[in-house]
Amino acid sequence: MPPVFQSVTPEIITRLTAIFGAENISTTQADIDLHARDQSFHHAAPAEVVVWPDSAEQVAVALKLANEARIPVTAWGVGTGLEGNSIPIFGGVLMSFERMTRIVEVHADDFQVTVQPGIGHKDLNAQLARYGLFFPPDPGANATIGGMLANNAAGIRTVKYGASKDNVLRMQVALADGRLITVGSRSVKQAAGYDLLHLFVGSEGTLGIITEATLKLVPVPALMSAALATFDSVQAAVETVVAVRGSGLDPAALEFIDAAHCKMLSTSDGVDLEERPTLFMEFHAAQPEALKAGLTMVKQICEEMGALSFRSTTDNAERKQLWTARHHSLEIMKRLHPDKKFFVNDVAVPISAYPELIGFVEDLRTADGVKTYMIGHAGDGNIHVEFPFSDEAEYQKVMATNGKIVMKAIELGGTATGEHGVGIGKMKYMPAEHGPALDVMRTIKQSLDPNGILNPGKVLPETLESTQA
Numbered sequence: 001m002p003p004v005f006q007s008v009t010p011e012i013i014t015r016l017t018a019i020f021g022a023e024n025i026s027t028t029q030a031d032i033d034l035h036a037r038d039q040s041f042h043h044a045a046p047a048e049v050v051v052w053p054d055s056a057e058q059v060a061v062a063l064k065l066a067n068e069a070r071i072p073v074t075a076w077g078v079g080t081g082l083e084g085n086s087i088p089i090f091g092g093v094l095m096s097f098e099r100m101t102r103i104v105e106v107h108a109d110d111f112q113v114t115v116q117p118g119i120g121h122k123d124l125n126a127q128l129a130r131y132g133l134f135f136p137p138d139p140g141a142n143a144t145i146g147g148m149l150a151n152n153a154a155g156i157r158t159v160k161y162g163a164s165k166d167n168v169l170r171m172q173v174a175l176a177d178g179r180l181i182t183v184g185s186r187s188v189k190q191a192a193g194y195d196l197l198h199l200f201v202g203s204e205g206t207l208g209i210i211t212e213a214t215l216k217l218v219p220v221p222a223l224m225s226a227a228l229a230t231f232d233s234v235q236a237a238v239e240t241v242v243a244v245r246g247s248g249l250d251p252a253a254l255e256f257i258d259a260a261h262c263k264m265l266s267t268s269d270g271v272d273l274e275e276r277p278t279l280f281m282e283f284h285a286a287q288p289e290a291l292k293a294g295l296t297m298v299k300q301i302c303e304e305m306g307a308l309s310f311r312s313t314t315d316n317a318e319r320k321q322l323w324t325a326r327h328h329s330l331e332i333m334k335r336l337h338p339d340k341k342f343f344v345n346d347v348a349v350p351i352s353a354y355p356e357l358i359g360f361v362e363d364l365r366t367a368d369g370v371k372t373y374m375i376g377h378a379g380d381g382n383i384h385v386e387f388p389f390s391d392e393a394e395y396q397k398v399m400a401t402n403g404k405i406v407m408k409a410i411e412l413g414g415t416a417t418g419e420h421g422v423g424i425g426k427m428k429y430m431p432a433e434h435g436p437a438l439d440v441m442r443t444i445k446q447s448l449d450p451n452g453i454l455n456p457g458k459v460l461p462e463t464l465e466s467t468q469a
């Protein structure tokens with residue numbers, strides 16, 4: 001039976017106001033609109049009320065109320081998701097963490113920090129700089145820690161430092177029935193029972209709401225370099241990715257950018273790229289000799305693999321400029337195509353299968369006659385195929401091509417989503433990716449959220465069938 005939801009009544013508003021305070025609740029159109037869509041192409045959907053919690057206790061009490069009243073609750077970080085993950089498609093309560101942004105404690109000697117969920121990872125790193133430490137997962141946008149953990153976000157540095165799931169030790173989570181629990185511990189080694197910590201990571205706010213997290217930190221690298229290699233074919237570039245990974249070098253970033261994207265990035269101030277398939281790389285080291293030796297080795301590998309050009313820099317300003325352009329690639333592309341909407345996929349495969357996946361995408365460009373751009377975190381087998389579209393007919397065509405790419409990634413031992421999460425758009429691929437394991441996920445959801453109030457319509461396909469009473 002699909003869950004039946006109730007509307008937010010004036011009585012519920014009164015009770016929510018008592019929990020959060022009048023200054024932390026809003027039903028104004030402006031606030032509803034501001035929290036009705038993320039950065040994806042998915043349609044906006046309005047919540048009925050927006051609340052800004054100030055404490056874990058408020059979150060827990062409000063969840064208990066919403067659960068008893070059968071009202072959906074969708075958590076909101078800062079809305080940079082790319083798969084509609086935080087769009088409140090069944091209305092109800094939108095719980096925004098924009099006011100829970102405190103660093104609770106820096107455990108500098110343990111290389112850890114405990115934070116509230118609403119802090120942006122860039123803001124966190126700016127505050128950690130004085131300790132010489134940083135939280136490495138970097139999805140480009142200034143996403144919140146809660147949103148990153150809920151989506152298991154990753155990014156350009158995952159190849160060296162791992163995804164969000166690899167950089168969290170402990171979380172406090174509010175459950176649908178109002179219980180506040182702690183999962184994991186501050187010990188780096190943990191073997192005590194079921195791994196509930198990683199059950200909540202990547203669950204997109206459908207199993208519980210993260211109210212605090214203890215994160216792993218690493219020392220800020222003493223030295224960093226950036227390197228660029230261009231190739232005459234996409235295949236040569238992506239085969240070099242496998243060679244670099246296989247060489248024992250430990251890149252801190254290894255990104256593939258197709259020729260069309262390089263041309264677009266070159267419209268950024270101070271960025272001058274050749275219009276060719278290109279690898280962007282970054283290396284970290286504690287000593288200049290180690291940095292130099294790494295650059296010499298990667299240059300040699302790129303040349304052996306047929307690179308047409310190779311350049312590197314240890315100049316911080318130049319390196320940052322390149323990465324800024326890379327991080328803004330989506331905005332740059334949207335700016336240069338004002339008449340288009342964009343759908344971005346994020347399939348990922350084992351590294352050895354990366355050239356085959358990319359070759360498949362290239363062949364589809366011709367076979368399906370669909371325009372695509374490619375940019376991706378190649379070092380960890382992740383690609384973003386970007387599809388521009390204008391109308392419903394083009395959208396359907398794009399989705400058909402994307403479906404083939406997703407199924408190919410799954411066939412190659414990979415996944416429909418390496419980092420953006422399932423959200424709304426990828427639910428249809430979950431049966432193919434998980435098979436009978438999807439039933440186990442359903443059992444977990446039923447057990448933790450029997451009334452289906454937590455972010456309904458996401459992750460599990462059947463939750464889209466929920467109805468409004």
Ligand SMILES: Cc1cc2nc3c(=O)[nH]c(=O)nc-3n(C[C@H](O)[C@H](O)[C@H](O)COP(=O)(O)OP(=O)(O)OC[C@H]3O[C@@H](n4cnc5c(N)ncnc54)[C@H](O)[C@@H]3O)c2cc1C
Nearest residue numbers: 077078079080081085143144146147150153154205210419
């Ligand atoms: C330009 C651009 C580049 C990007 N690049 C990358 C990239 O390289 N890698 C990558 O992984 N992502 C990338 N993203 C996507 C996005 O930044 C991530 O998905 C990020 O994790 C979203 O965080 P957020 O704070 O914006 O969360 P939101 O988008 O607000 O929410 C994301 C999900 O988290 C849930 N949620 C939020 N807070 C909580 C909480 N406290 N408890 C439980 N659930 C919660 C929401 O309900 C939703 O399901 C990019 C986005 C943009 C716009």
